[in-house]
Structures are given as structure tokens and as C-alpha cells.
Amino acid sequence: MSDDDLLRVAVIVGSTRNGRFGPSVAAWFVSRACRRTTLDIDLIDLAKVRLPDVLTDQEEPVPAPVLALAPRLAAADAFVIVTPEYNRSFPAPLKTAVDWYAEEWRAKPVAVVSYGGPSGGLHATSQLREVFTELHAITIRDSVSLPEYWNDFDADGTWPKPSADCHTALNAMLDQLTWWARGLRAARRAHPYVV
Structure with a gap:
């Protein structure tokens, strides 16, 4: 398989708290x-x-951890943000991570996998859409939402159980993410994105 066939997807775990899921x-x-x-x-x-x-x-000089992560984000054709919902939003460390970068996000698709209480993190997803729009990224319409994710443990302790709705939602989201990633990568190569 050639490099042109492969799509590089950066999956970002947005929570840093102790005991996180x-x-x-x-x-x-x-x-x-x-x-x-x-x-x-x-x-x-x-x-x-x-x-x-x-x-x-x-x-001021850019800190070493920021410099180290930049090439990984720049190399990505697409992003998947995995985030909980805290107080109807996403975690502060995730916002800080987003704010450290600009060009790395531009003209690339972003999908969200959220989890939480009854909303399943949809409030966090909604706010991330606004933030990434400002950064000239394209958020994928279909997301994966995990409401009350603790109910999706199987009897043997595995998560998520085979009957969980998230399996179907994930496939639809990946189909859309792949389509957008290919299209936007081709567009960036043909015509550099201008802000």
C-alpha cells in the first residue's frame, strides 16, 4: 500500500484527570x-x-513538549478527539492543547468521540465544533456519543458490550472522516489553504 492510500489519523485523548475513562x-x-x-x-x-x-x-520560546507534538499533528490527515463532558463542556487541558497550535488543524477533518452522563458528551462535542471552526478545521457531522457509558459493560467486564449502539455509530463516523480526509488532503496538495 502506498503512502497515498494511507490516511494518518491522530486520536487525541482529551482528559488528563486521575481515574479517567x-x-x-x-x-x-x-x-x-x-x-x-x-x-x-x-x-x-x-x-x-x-x-x-x-x-x-x-x-517567548516555544516549550519542548509543544515542539515535540507539532510534527505529529502536522502529519495527520484527520483527527479524532476522545473527550468527556465536564460541566457541559470539554476539559481545560484539551482546550489548551488545541490553542497551542493553529496551522496543524487547518483544512483537516475532526471527528469527536464523547462520553459522559445522559448527554453522552454532546455538549462538549458542540463546543468543540465551534472551536475547530474558528481554526479552519472541518468537524464531521456524525459523532460517537456514549451516554452513561458505564451501562455498556458486559457481564464479563468487557467494554463496550457487543450490543452497544456505539459500534454502528463509529462505522458511520469513520466513513465520513475517511471521505473528508481524502478530499481535503487532495485539496491541500492542489491548492495550499489560505487563511
């Missing part, structure tokens, strides 16, 4: 996405990347 959601997503041989997955866990929470001024 995000890595479990991301592991499920990655295991399903890896079944598609045209996807090259780069899992980025913000708890491990440890970006500074204070942004620098234009004249």
Missing part, C-alpha cells in the same frame, strides 16, 4: 479503526504529552 474509550476506538487497513493511527494521550497549561507570548 478516556484511555478505555480511545483503546476501543483504535482497535476498531485499525481494522481499516487504509488508516494509520497515532494515539496521543494528553496526560503523557504534558503540554504546559500557560501559553507563551509571541516573543
